Amino acid sequence: xxxxxxxxxxxxxxxxxxxxxxxxxxxxxxxxxxxxxxxxxxxxxxxxxxxxxxxxxxxxxxxxxxxxxxxxxxxxxxxxxxxxxxxxxxxxxxxxxxxxxxxxxxxxxxxxxxxxxxxxxxxxxxxxxxxxxxxxxxxxxxxxxxxxxxxxxxxxxxxxxxxxxxxxxxxxxxxxxxxxxxxxxxxxxxxxxxxxxxxxxxxxxxxxxxxxxxxxxxxxxxxxxxxxxxxxxxxxxxxxxxxxxxxxxxxxxxxxxxxxxxxxxxxxxxxxxxxxxxxxxxxxxxxxxxxxxxxxxxxxxxxxxxxxxxxxxxxxxxxxxxxxxxxxxxxxxxxxxxxxxxxxxxxxxxxxxxxxxxxxxxxxxxxxxxxxxxxxxxxxxxxxxxxxxxxxxxxxxxxxxxxxxxxxxxxxxxxxxxxxxxxxxxxxxxxxx
Amino acid sequence: xxxxxxxxxxxxxxxxxxxxxxxxxxxxxxxxxxxxxxxxxxxxxxxxxxxxxxxxxxxxxxxxxxxxxxxxxxxxxxxxxxxxxxxxxxxxxxxxxxxxxxxxxxxxxxxxxxxxxxxxxxxxxxxxxxxxxxxxxxxxxxxxxxxxxxxxxxxxxxxxxxxxxxxxxxxxxxxxxxxxxxxxxxxxxxxxxxxxxxxxxxxxxxxxxxxxxxxxxxxxxxxxxxxxxxxxxxxxxxxxxxxxxxxxxxxxxxxxxxxxxxxxxxxxxxxxxxxxxxxxxxxxxxxxxxxxxxxxxxxxxxxxxxxxxxxxxxxxxxxxxxxxxxxxxxxxxxxxxxxxxxxxxxxxxxxxxxxxxxxxxxxxxxxxxxxxxxxxxxxxxxxxxxxxxxxxxxxxxxxxxxxxxxxxxxxxxxxxxxxxxxxxxxxxxxxxx
Numbered sequence: 017x018x019x020x021x022x023x024x025x026x027x028x029x030x031x032x033x034x035x036x037x038x039x040x041x042x043x044x045x046x047x048x049x050x051x052x053x054x055x056x057x058x059x060x061x062x063x064x065x066x067x068x069x070x071x072x073x074x075x076x077x078x079x080x081x082x083x084x085x086x087x088x089x090x091x092x093x094x095x096x097x098x099x100x101x102x103x104x105x106x107x108x109x110x111x112x113x114x115x116x117x118x119x120x121x122x123x124x125x126x127x128x129x130x131x132x133x134x135x136x137x138x139x140x141x142x143x144x145x146x147x148x149x150x151x152x153x154x155x156x157x158x159x160x161x162x163x164x165x166x167x168x169x170x171x172x173x174x175x176x177x178x179x180x181x182x183x184x185x186x187x188x189x190x191x192x193x194x195x196x197x198x199x200x201x202x203x204x205x206x207x208x209x210x211x212x213x214x215x216x217x218x219x220x221x222x223x224x225x226x227x228x229x230x231x232x233x234x235x236x237x238x239x240x241x242x243x244x245x246x247x248x249x250x251x252x253x254x255x256x257x258x259x260x261x262x263x264x265x266x267x268x269x270x271x272x273x274x275x276x277x278x279x280x281x282x283x284x285x286x287x288x289x290x291x292x293x294x295x296x297x298x299x300x301x302x303x304x305x306x307x308x309x310x311x312x313x314x315x316x317x318x319x320x321x322x323x324x325x326x327x328x329x330x331x332x333x334x335x336x337x338x339x340x341x342x343x344x345x346x347x348x349x350x351x352x353x354x355x356x357x358x359x360x361x362x363x364x365x366x367x368x369x370x371x372x373x374x375x376x377x378x379x380x381x382x383x384x385x386x387x388x389x390x391x392x393x394x395x396x397x398x399x400x401x402x403x404x405x406x407x408x409x410x411x412x413x414x415x416x417x418x419x420x421x422x423x424x425x426x427x428x429x430x431x432x433x434x435x436x437x438x439x440x441x442x443x444x445x446x447x448x449x
Numbered sequence: 450x451x452x453x454x455x456x457x458x459x460x461x462x463x464x465x466x467x468x469x470x471x472x473x474x475x476x477x478x479x480x481x482x483x484x485x486x487x488x489x490x491x492x493x494x495x496x497x498x499x500x501x502x503x504x505x506x507x508x509x510x511x512x513x514x515x516x517x518x519x520x521x522x523x524x525x526x527x528x529x530x531x532x533x534x535x536x537x538x539x540x541x542x543x544x545x546x547x548x549x550x551x552x553x554x555x556x557x558x559x560x561x562x563x564x565x566x567x568x569x570x571x572x573x574x575x576x577x578x579x580x581x582x583x584x585x586x587x588x589x590x591x592x593x594x595x596x597x598x599x600x601x602x603x604x605x606x607x608x609x610x611x612x613x614x615x616x617x618x619x620x621x622x623x624x625x626x627x628x629x630x631x632x633x634x635x636x637x638x639x640x641x642x643x644x645x646x647x648x649x650x651x652x653x654x655x656x657x658x659x660x661x662x663x664x665x666x667x668x669x670x671x672x673x674x675x676x677x678x679x680x681x682x683x684x685x686x687x688x689x690x691x692x693x694x695x696x697x698x699x700x701x702x703x704x705x706x707x708x709x710x711x712x713x714x715x716x717x718x719x720x721x722x723x724x725x726x727x728x729x730x731x732x733x734x735x736x737x738x739x740x741x742x743x744x745x746x747x748x749x750x751x752x753x754x755x756x757x758x759x760x761x762x763x764x765x766x767x768x769x770x771x772x773x774x775x776x777x778x779x780x781x782x783x784x785x786x787x788x789x790x791x792x793x794x795x796x797x798x799x800x801x802x803x804x805x806x807x808x809x810x811x812x813x814x815x816x817x818x819x820x821x822x823x824x825x826x827x828x829x830x831x832x833x834x835x836x837x838x839x840x841x842x843x844x845x846x847x848x849x850x851x852x853x854x855x856x857x858x859x860x861x862x863x864x865x866x867x868x869x870x871x872x873x874x875x876x877x878x879x880x881x882x
Contacts, residue, residue, distance in 0.1 A: 161765075293725065311747060312748065314743075315744030315745065333594070
């Protein structure tokens with residue numbers, strides 16, 4: 017049994033400050049759970065003089081990472097500075113120095129998770145990263161432990177708070193993308209350069225982590241097709257709502273037999289689907305397991321204390337493992353060969369909105385395209401568009417494979433009577449309620 | 450390290466059969482996680498000759514519980530027979546024989562959890578009961594592990610599938626309680642004697658388990674005020690919907706400072722609240738923690754494989770603990786003195802629907818009652834009722850304490866101009882979205 021556990025903190029921003037606060041406020045409870053005192057004994061900062069929102073003994077601060085990484089008194093390194101290559105080197109060194117690591121760094125784990133985990137296991141160290149996906153939601157623990165005896169077939173995630181905030185406002189207030197983005201930037205829910213969020217890259221990194229864990233396959237970012245929300249109009253959202261659908265940026269990871277697929281793109285959900293009620297900056301992951309059926313994990317996707325709570329949960333797990341001497345047994349190395357589903361194998365219903373010339377024969381010309389690709393239609397609605405001499409056609413297909421649907425879109429783009437393809441979205445979550 | 454783990458199963462009904470199926474289908478994965486083979490080596494049944502939905506070696510079956518409880522080869526006893534006193538004796542004997550126990554028995558845990566856990570810890574045995582609350586949802590693990598470093602202030606649970614099925618149908622189809630209850634009975638979602646479900650007793654047992662764990666206080670069934678759904682009319686539901694609210698049977702466990710309160714009763718939720726999208730037989734627990742904020746766990750509340758999945762998750766936890774020799778360290782003995790909030794201390798908004806005589810002065814007579822109890826009104830609507838010479842008044846209050854609101858109801862009952870109090874429900878979940 018250990019007498020005292022010393023933590024070295026890389027970074028004292030919002031999350032790092034949260035970690036310090038929680039450890040201080042919960043000393044008694046942590047002691048009760050772990051059986052020994054826990055203290056933050058060194059903190060890497062950029063600037064020793066900076067004013068901080070929390071009070072911390074300035075003797076603990078350092079600007080030299082070696083004071084933590086090479087410090088023999090430090091048992092666990094908590095990494096909340098972000099960054100990729102330099103941070104990776106620090107973590108690798110920490111692991112080789114037999115320090116356990118807890119990180120909230122999704123970019124690092126999405127890109128270098130496999131290498132870092134291998135190094136951790138070689139050095140009998142724990143490497144946990146609960147906070148890297150959906151900040152305050154214990155989804156990774158849920159996948160590895162709660163569903164330990166199940167086989168996961170599908171994960172649908174709202175894993176980016178910025179885009180969910182924007183889509184919620186567009187949906188509830190009928191506003192345009194640009195105006196809501198500006199509000200989100202003002203409120204601090206979107207970065208001044210919002211690209212990583214609104215183009216879906218951030219969500220893709222989180223889905224890579226979830227899919228790697230949930231499917232026991234090494235899913236890279238390159239395996240994920242990604243589309244963002246910046247071209248969604250309030251009209252798309254309104255028309256979809258008229259058909260009973262809610263627009264969300266969904267990370268969809270699905271398995272068919274031994275093959276998997278991961279995509280991130282705007283999708284439509286039935287309005288009574290539990291994911292449709294995930295509003296504003298909240299995150300949720302809807303998991304389907306062969307045995308358990310449908311479960312959902314919901315909570316804050318970011319924020320100082322929620323993310324810090326996940327970090328401290330990981331810390332508690334590491335410390336319990338230390339007390340009983342079983343670190344470095346993470347059972348999360350991919351066990352299965354990666355095998356990706358092709359577009360022919362991916363099936364979905366689709367929602368399509370197009371503007372066509374108001375001419376005789378156009379309607380049948382369009383529908384015959386669907387027949388040719390063997391895609392049948394569930395609903396079809398034609399009405400005058402706002403533009404002179406043109407009509408708007410809204411189509412909801414039955415289940416169709418992605419290749420056929422893409423063929424239809426490509427052909428529609430080439431037909432002279434088609435003025436514009438306004439929006440095309442997969443419809444998901446209708447199998448069950 | 451152990452060479453083989455032997456499980457004795459008490460009961461081979463739907464859940465027991467699910468456990469056998471999962472252990473057979475996931476042999477490889479279990480082996481990978483635990484490091485040794487796992488087998489079900491003895492099964493207690495009532496009738497050896499009964500035809501079963503699964504194929505099982507009949508040599509494993511016995512009608513004598515001693516073949517499991519006193520069997521030195523059995524490491525873990527899985528209890529899925531239900532029952533209270535006899536089952537408690539079996540489990541106590543198993544624990545004293547140094548066998549770990551996994552149970553799905555909410556009644557047993559709600560009534561005798563403290564005694565059983567104490568015995569388990571004395572004998573260095575694990576006693577896990579994830580499946581006892583919300584079958585397929587890893588909520589207990591979520592509370593103890595995921596939120597290990599947080600302080601839980603509130604839990605709102607839809608923890609009874611039968612009542613949620615009934616209320617969902619009444620809400621979505623505008624049907625009466627009696628007609629939906631009959632359908633639920635036909636579909637197997639309600640028992641032929643539905644009392645335990647529809648009167649809220651089943652939900653109360655689950656809330657007792659959740660509150661004991663989440664608040665570290667020994668909450669008994671007697672501490673919980675319980676009201677069922679059998680007097681809810683489709684009119685109540687419809688009027689509430691017109692005000693933007695959805696009716697659910699909610700188990701509400703809340704903490705103020707060091708004091709707590711647990712109630713189970715029909716409550717109204719804003720229609721955009723995540724719990725409002727929990728439909729049919731599904732369960733969900735919405736947890737508020739000081740640090741993490743709002744999280745929700747959603748999934749199937751019952752069913753063979755979902756419940757069996759939770760049982761096997763517990764089994765995996767027990768077996769991992771066996772491999773590293775750390776059983777019997779459940780950290781769930783209540784640490785805090787129980788202290789219950791009084792009605793004066795409990796605050797809520799309320800929705801009230803009454804029918805009054807259509808006479809001069811009645812309206813002001815009613816509203817003056819509220820003024821006297823210092824309850825202010827957010828919305829008030831008066832319109833003709835279906836009954837001659839009478840009006841219906843619908844009131845939504847601002848936050849009021851329960852005692853004041855009950856005083857108002859009692860006085861309304863005594864006033865001659867009040868014909869009927871149609872419905873009175875707390876409104877919850879409006880603090881945040």
